[in-house]
Amino acid sequence: MADSPGRPDGTDDEDQDVLIGEEPGASVHPMLATEDSYEELDYDLNIEAPITEQRERLASGTIASIVEEHTGPASAEEVGTEATELENDVERSSLEGDLSNLQISEEVTQRRADTVPDRQDVPNDTDEEVLQNREAGQREIKDEDIHSSVWRDHKKHVFILSEAGKPIYSRYGNEDKLVSLMGVMQALISFVQDGKNNLRSIVAGGRTFVFLVRPPLILVAVCRTHESQQQLLLQLTYVYNQVLSVLTYSQLSRVLETRKNYDLRRLLGGTEKFLDNLLNLIDQDPSFLLTAVRCLPLDSTVRDTIGHSIQSAKIKDLVFAILIADNQLVTLCRMKKYILHPADLHLVFNLLNASTSFQAADSWIPICLPKFDSAGFLHAHISYLDNSKACLLLLTVDKMMFFELAKCKEKIVEKLKKHHCIEAINRAVAGGGYRCLEVGISDLRHFIYKSKSTAQFTAPELEAPYREKEERARLFNMYQYVHQRVHNAARPLKIMFHVGSREAMLGWVTTGFELYAVFGPLATKQVAILAVNKLLKWIKKEEYRLFILDPPEF
Amino acid sequence: MAGPPTPRMKALEAKVVVLGKEGVGKTSLVVRYVGKIFSKNVSPTVGASFFTFKMTVDNHRVKLMVWDTAGQERFRSMAPMYYRKANAAFLVYDITQYSTFENMKTWVDELKTATDTPMVLCVLGNKCDLKDQRKVQSDEALMYAASIGALFFETSALTNEGVQEAFLRLSLALISLSKSAPNCGLITKDYDARRKSEDFLSFPPSLLLLREQIKEEEEKEEEEKKVGRCC
Incomplete structure (x- = not known):
């Protein structure tokens, strides 16, 4: 494998000048939050306990303020903006404070390939500790796995445990049987914490162990793929968010604060399915890798009509209306002041993807969108429209609004039917996206394009030679690899060509x-660069079909 | 089913809530009745699902609005929303698990303390096709149902045993409740024959998807049987 980490070459800068703000899929009206998830992740990782509390308190304003806005004085709004500003300040200072730490850990990750395989990137850790941690981790896992090599050989294990070391979830196998293993994980973490340090990851035995401590939970990924520590951490964050979406942060912390030994599985009953599905999606869907949302390619006039239909059915306290078909976003209509984070939207996609129970009838479920407000539930009216693949979610803050929303949905369906939009969506889904051939570049096999300003991405259907499941998985791993190289915090790249x-x-x-x-x-770098320039022009030409550039508001 | 519409036909609207522990088959029962199908892998209900359907019983056009609730403990705090103003409740347990029977009793107690309007209760012992694994005896359940003044049936969503009867009897009980207790919150109106509709509003469109899926699954399974086990 020849690998030439490219230096930004001349054409790159030129294009960038031309393209700023004009790049395909750019929009000044984002409906999704667009912060870089990797920066955010670093921030999240570095907050200290008191700040967590502070942040939670501040964030809890969102749902409360929507309610208040419709019932009481308008002062809630002011508080809301103040809160965001404060939060930003906290973010900035904590980022600066921990910059040095971060760099150290990144470098360690970089070096891990060519140094001793067992390297632990806990900054300022003593060698003795490293050694102990490593031994403990390895021995325990081997003991556990003698029973089944299949279990041991899974590519990616994910575990959730409470801070007290109680098993909550394991991706494979029964978490009950893993009590001792999870105990070791907990011991590792608390041992390092005792020395006022945080255990981030261990590389040993051809596996990467990544730890994410989110009091009162501990999440661990054990993985023999080549994903970076950063990517794995982001995945664990998704898993954590999935837990929050079921319980809310307030409930989670309250329960485990009052009874440290509580068996959280009692509250999470039925959630395993969603966690399993989420982890499977993460391993095949680029939207998680990119923290972006894929839109259903649709004629812009059809999309606008759908947007207007939803807009016109607005009722009080309806915060978001989301139309999804085939794991792709058709449209998202939102209350003017509130935007959704792609990570929250991913939870919604996962919810629909994992369960068939929504297809049988209209559902009414509480869901916490942690980036939106981790303290409370939104309530979602979920229905598949008129025997189609299109699923409408209406999110509100009022848990008594089911029947109002059911009426609202009827209105929307009526309008959509009148304009034949549901057929259009069905056609778009059945057509299966667009083909790479349409672009007209002979050697181009596939691509993923993410527009940062809208947090949306587009990609053509996977075609030969990527029809087989194994080939798809391999291609996805390649994407992960390139992604991790260009996003490497220690040595970020602007452009990279890998043969x-x-x-x-x-x-x-x-x-x-x-x-x-x-x-x-056999493609050369020059050919590739010419091709992607042509590709960008094509995407620009098609941007109204591929992206949602003018999202409707209530 | 629909008899000749007599001029004095009444229309009755009732809210029904289905309660019981997770995995006892609440959704399967409702889907069996509404959709005439049984799906082997029904996903656990999240929150609650809402079904409506109509039937003609005893010269009444009965419209049932059914809240099929999730059985998991974490949704328990949401339950009052669904049983508030409900006119009837299906209390479902699994005859192969005694704990679900005990759990069902706690629902009855909760309903008794939290609601003040009279309500039709119907205890359903589901999964009665699994007779050899039975843990809850019919007599015991029957005695209990009688003690709380509830209807009692043993049902199987798999074989459709007792399901039709349970819904039918529940509707009849609702009709007599509306006559005996005028302030029970049930609304009866004169039935407007012009707004005549099918028993099931044709087939609920949302269930078509599910039915298709089941077909697909069955086909897949058959294929798998042919090919043998892969992966």
Whole structure:
């Protein structure tokens, strides 16, 4: 495998100048939060306990303020903005404070390939501790796994345990049987914490162990894929968010604060299915990797009509209306002041993806969107529209509003039917996206383009040679690899060209977009760069079909 | 089913809530009745699902609005929303698990303390096709149902045993309740024959998807049987 981590070459900068704010899929009206999730992750990781509380208190304003706005004085809004500002300040200072720590850990990750395989990137840790941790971790896992090599050989294990070391979830196997293993995980973490340090990851035995401590929970990923520590941490964060979406942070912390030994599985009953599904999606869906949302390619006039239909059915306290078909976003209508974070939207996608129970009848469920407000539930009216693949979610803050929302949905369906929008959505879903051939670049096999300003991405259907499941998985791993290289915090790259034995990949990141393109193995860098420039022009031409650029508001 | 509409036909609207522990088959029962199908892998209900359907019983056009609730403990705090103003409740347990029977009793106690209007209660012992694994005896359940003045049936969503009867009897009980207790919150109106509708509003469109899925699954299974086990 020849690998040439490219330096930004001349054409790159030129294009960037031309393209700023004009890149395909750019919009000044974002409906999704667009913060870089990796920066955010670092911030989240570095907050100290008191700040967590503070942040939680501040964030809890969102749902409360919507309620208040409709019932009482308008002062809630002011408090809301103040809270955001404060939060930003906290973020900035904590980022600066821990910058040095971060860099150390990144470097360690970098070096891990060519140093001793067992390297632990806890800054300022003593060698003795490292040694103990490593031994304990390895021995325990081997003991546990003698029974089944299949279990041991799973590519990615994910565990959730409480701070007291009680098992909550294991991706594979029965978590009951893993009590002792989880006990060790907990011991590792508290041992390092005792020395006023945080255990981030261990690399040992060809596996990466990544730890995410989110009091009162501990999440652990054990993985023999080549994903970076950063990517794994982000995945654990998704898992954590999934738990919050079921319980809310307030309930979670209250329960485990009052009874440290509480068996959280009692409250999480039925959630395993969603966690399993989430982890499977993470391993195959680029939206999690990119923290972006995929839109259903749709004629812009149809999309506008759908937007207007939803808009016109507005009722009080309806915060978000989300129309989803086939795991892709059709449209999202929101209350003017509130935007949704892609991570929250991913939870919604996962919810629909994991359960068939919504197809049988209209549902009414409480759901916490942790980025929106981790302290409380939104209530969602979920219905599949008129025997189609299109699913409408109406999110509100009032738990008694089911029947109002059911009426609202009827109105929307009526309008959509009148304008034949449901057929249009069905056609778009049945058509299965667009083909890479449409772009008209002969050697281009596949690509993923993310518009940063809208947190949306687009990708064509996977075609030959990526029809087989294994090939798809391999391609996805390649994308993960290029992504991790260009996003490496210690040595970020603007553009990277990687030639493998079976394909060549180009990764290109600018302030406005991220583009990953796959070519045949014989493609040269020059050809690839010419091709992606052509590709960008094509995406620009199609941007109204591929992206939601003018999202409707209530 | 629909008899000749007599001029004095009445229309009755009732809210029904289905309660019981997770996994006892609440959704399966409702889907069996509404959709005439049984799905082997029904997902656990999240929150609650809402079904409506109509039937003609005893010269009444009865519209049932059914809240099929989630059985998990974490949704328990949401339950009052669904049984508030309900006119009838299905209390479901699994005859192969005694704990679900005990759990069902706690629902009865909760309903007794939290609601003040009279309500039709119907105890359903589900999964009665699994006779060899039975843990809750019919007599015991029957005695209990009688002690709280509830209807009692043993049902199987798999074989459709007792399901039709349970819904039918519940509707009849609702009709007599509306006559005996005028202030029970049930609304009866003169039935407007012009707004005549099918018993099941044709087939609920949302269930078509499910039915298709079941077909697909069955086909897949058959294929798998042919091919043998893969992966």
